Amino acid sequence: MIDLHYWPTPNGWKISIMLEECGLPYRLVPVNIGKGEQFSPEFLALSPNNRMPAIVDHAPSGGATSLAVFESGAILIYLAEKTGRFLPLDGRERYQTLQWLMWQMGGLGPMAGQNGHFLLYAPEKIPYAIERYGKEVDRLYGVLDTQLARKGGYVAGASYSIADMAVFPWVRTHKAQQIDLQKFPHVERWYNALFERPAVKRGLDLGKELRAPALTEEARKALFGQTAQSVRAGQHQPSPNV
Numbered sequence: 001m002i003d004l005h006y007w008p009t010p011n012g013w014k015i016s017i018m019l020e021e022c023g024l025p026y027r028l029v030p031v032n033i034g035k036g037e038q039f040s041p042e043f044l045a046l047s048p049n050n051r052m053p054a055i056v057d058h059a060p061s062g063g064a065t066s067l068a069v070f071e072s073g074a075i076l077i078y079l080a081e082k083t084g085r086f087l088p089l090d091g092r093e094r095y096q097t098l099q100w101l102m103w104q105m106g107g108l109g110p111m112a113g114q115n116g117h118f119l120l121y122a123p124e125k126i127p128y129a130i131e132r133y134g135k136e137v138d139r140l141y142g143v144l145d146t147q148l149a150r151k152g153g154y155v156a157g158a159s160y161s162i163a164d165m166a167v168f169p170w171v172r173t174h175k176a177q178q179i180d181l182q183k184f185p186h187v188e189r190w191y192n193a194l195f196e197r198p199a200v201k202r203g204l205d206l207g208k209e210l211r212a213p214a215l216t217e218e219a220r221k222a223l224f225g226q227t228a229q230s231v232r233a234g235q236h237q238p239s240p241n242v
């Protein structure tokens with residue numbers, strides 16, 4: 001059995017989609033990041049970066065001891081290697097898949113995250129930040145569109161892989177990113193096709209009832225303004241009387 005420490009956001013959906021695609025049995029352990037549960041000592045023991053997702057595999061291959069993994073890219077690789085699916089074990093396609101996974105982890109995810117922050121959550125509209133991240137996200141969609149136009153039709157080439165599962169949840173946020181998918185027809189075609197996969201639908205539905213309709217003051221306190229000092233001082237944790 002695998003415990004999935006999760007909240008329904010793009011980085012969480014990567015793993016719920018992968019678990020559904022592989023048909024692995026798992027148990028949902030909610031981490032309410034809007035309440036500061038990512039700072040609980042139990043969760044930090046699994047994920048010292050106070051970010052979800054994380055997993056605990058209670059039956060890892062080759063050993064009886066439970067294994068915890070954090071960082072969505074590492075979790076996708078772990079699950080792919082555990083099941084032998086969605087990541088070739090060697091050869092050219094393995095590195096095609098890993099390079100696009102890293103592209104998502106180091107590029108599209110962080111840039112779209114910042115773009116979304118300055119568009120939706122920043123208390124004041126800062127034109128320079130909106131333009132900088134907006135342009136970079138637009139550039140990254142262009143890179144993805146060119147890649148998807150190549151023969152094969154999936155992010156890493158001819159096969160559906162963990163690279164698709166990493167990129168798709170962030171493309172799901174395209175409206176909030178103010179990206180018009182019609183400008184990127186190959187992304188649009190790929191996105192619509194993935195949406196039809198039953199496992200993708202189930203992954204996106206996981207815990208959707210947990211999502212708050214809007215960002216509350218409590219969530220702002222938990223999520224924003226984190227520094228080494230404020231984290232160490234416990235300033236983002238749920239207050240005891242909440």
Ligand SMILES: N[C@@H](CCC(=O)N[C@@H](CS)C(=O)NCC(=O)O)C(=O)O
Pocket residue numbers: 009010011012033038050051052053070071072073222223
């Ligand atoms: N690089 C990390 C990023 C994970 C991440 O940013 N998770 C967000 C939700 S999408 C989170 O846990 N935020 C909690 C916080 O900001 O304190 C990964 O891919 O796993």
